Amino acid sequence: MDIGKNIAEIKQTLPEGVKLVAVSKKKTPETIMQAYNAGHKIFGENKAQELIQKQEELPKDIEWHFIGHLQTNKAKYLAPFVNMIHGIDSFKILKTVNREAQKNNRIIPCLLQFHIAQESSKFGLSEEEAHEILDSDEYKALKNVSIVGVMGMATYTEDEQQVRNEFRFLRKIFDKLKKEYFPRKKGFKEISMGMSDDYQIALEEGSTIVRVGSKIFGSR
Numbered sequence: 001m002d003i004g005k006n007i008a009e010i011k012q013t014l015p016e017g018v019k020l021v022a023v024s025k026k027k028t029p030e031t032i033m034q035a036y037n038a039g040h041k042i043f044g045e046n047k048a049q050e051l052i053q054k055q056e057e058l059p060k061d062i063e064w065h066f067i068g069h070l071q072t073n074k075a076k077y078l079a080p081f082v083n084m085i086h087g088i089d090s091f092k093i094l095k096t097v098n099r100e101a102q103k104n105n106r107i108i109p110c111l112l113q114f115h116i117a118q119e120s121s122k123f124g125l126s127e128e129e130a131h132e133i134l135d136s137d138e139y140k141a142l143k144n145v146s147i148v149g150v151m152g153m154a155t156y157t158e159d160e161q162q163v164r165n166e167f168r169f170l171r172k173i174f175d176k177l178k179k180e181y182f183p184r185k186k187g188f189k190e191i192s193m194g195m196s197d198d199y200q201i202a203l204e205e206g207s208t209i210v211r212v213g214s215k216i217f218g219s220r
């Protein structure tokens with residue numbers, strides 16, 4: 001498995017400005033270093049504990065993205081260093097991240113995760129829940145989180161049209177939120193969608209961040 005080559009091949013297919021998060025969950029620091037030494041510095045993890053350990057061990061110029069479901073009691077460990085939190089799926093976690101970011105004198109970029117798949121197992125907000133958050137005075141008072149876009153995971157299915165429809169739905173949500181809540185915020189620009197099996201479809205539907213694991217590092 002030539003990790004550097006895999007990354008280069010994926011990057012070649014990305015439109016300008018699209019970011020590749022190399023999903024390194026369950027992979028060892030040595031394996032991550034192969035990607036790092038090939039010049040890649042953006043990694044994603046979905047378990048807080050694992051991310052914290054790897055961050056301690058690995059070079060400090062790595063950009064770490066947290067892509068999983070974040071428990072409130074773990075936010076304080078990520079707040080000092082995490083570059084982006086993709087999976088904001090409740091008001092409670094957003095408020096917790098804000099509080100911990102404040103303690104670290106940081107503003108943490110966050111994505112609102114939406115439930116776009118048919119599977120009930122995947123986390124995420126409904127549009128209604130997002131409106132409740134964004135309309136509230138409590139949200140408007142949060143100074144240490146910056147909502148920079150949306151994130152979603154499509155259903156795990158062979159049915160490409162279904163996957164495409166789900167990504168298209170997320171894109172629509174993004175467009176609506178942009179218009180309603182962030183019309184003058186240049187930073188609100190990210191649509192995090194697409195994994196190893198579906199990132200090409202996601203790109204066609206407007207993804208700006210793809211999160212690719214097994215296609216880079218092999219199966220887990």
Ligand SMILES: *Cc1c(COP(=O)(O)O)cnc(C)c1O
Pocket residue numbers: 023025046067068153194195196197211212213214215
């Ligand atoms: C594991 C994971 C990925 C990457 O999955 P692959 O199919 O290995 O590319 C992307 N996003 C999230 C949220 C994940 O948990």
